[in-house]
Amino acid sequence: MIFASDLDRTLIYSKKLIDHVGEDIVLVERYNGKDLSFMKRTVIDKLGTMREKIMFIPVTTRTIDQYNRIFMIKDCIKPKYAVVSNGGNILKNGEIDKDWRNIIEKKIERVIHYKFVQKRFLESFKDVSWINKMILRDKLFFSIHFNDRDKINLDELNKFKEWAEANHWNVSLQGRKLYIVPSAVNKWDAVLYIKQKERIDKVVSAGDSLLDYPILINADYSMCASHGELFKMIQDKIINKEHIVLTNSMGIDASEEIVNNVVNLSGDSSWNNI
Ligand SMILES: [Mg+2]
Structure with missing residues (x-):
């Protein structure tokens, strides 16, 4: 087991x-x-x-x-x-x-490139001042770090999430971190x-x-x-x-x-x- x-x-x-x-x-x-x-x-x-x-x-x-x-x-x-x-x-x-x-x-070659996902993410918010840093992890996915969860515009985040999911990327909000990860x-x-x-x-x-x-x-x-x-x-x-x-x-x-x-x-x- x-x-x-x-x-x-x-x-x-x-x-x-x-x-x-x-x-x-x-x-x-x-x-x-x-x-x-x-x-x-x-x-x-x-x-x-x-x-x-x-x-x-x-x-x-x-x-x-x-x-x-x-x-x-x-x-x-x-x-x-x-x-x-x-x-x-x-x-x-x-x-x-x-x-x-x-x-x-091989699997991630088939999904939208991370650079495009990063651009789209940053363009999804009118105000990005809540973001402390956005880090590409192991050349696979992003972790986004912030201090104040209340400053995230959830409507804008949800719109990005919809777009991401339609393109086989998942979004997960955990504490003071947001992850954007290819579903592969x-x-x-x-x-x-x-x-x-x-x-x-x-x-x-x-x-x-x-x-x-x-x-x-x-x-x-x-x-x-x-x-x-x-x-x-x-x-x-x-x-x-x-x-x-x-x-x-x-x-x-x-x-x-x-x-x-x-x-x-x-x-x-x-x-x-x-
Ligand atoms: Mg956990």
């Missing part, structure tokens, strides 16, 4: 999303001298001990460098695979899977590639944003953390919940509930086949 899970706001949480740091909530990422992200100690322990029964695959929109900063996952939990760049890259034992990268390069670069295709390579039957998934939706609708059992973008879209009936299970807890407590559910499923013989 595979446990394919998003990281940020699903298993790991930034300082502003936790109320304390202590023995139960520990630092997992440090960057430029700053303590950035935290995890529950129980979640770290369970992800470490489940490896004999379950293949844990971190599945993140983070770039390779951003993923490698999470020392607790990379150096302590040491998953065999990590899906990074929103599915654009697969790391196997820390090394880029070149076959997968070639598949991705998605988390599920990368998980499916690993699943087939490793000949593993069942996939359990977890996430909290629209970019996690592909792993949630395609996995055999899926959990959505009850906070953030995807939870709101399910509540507002913008997207179909299908078989996705919403966690009872929210915030960092949702991570513990998710991992406990995975451990329970692995005890069920019909799920435990690796």
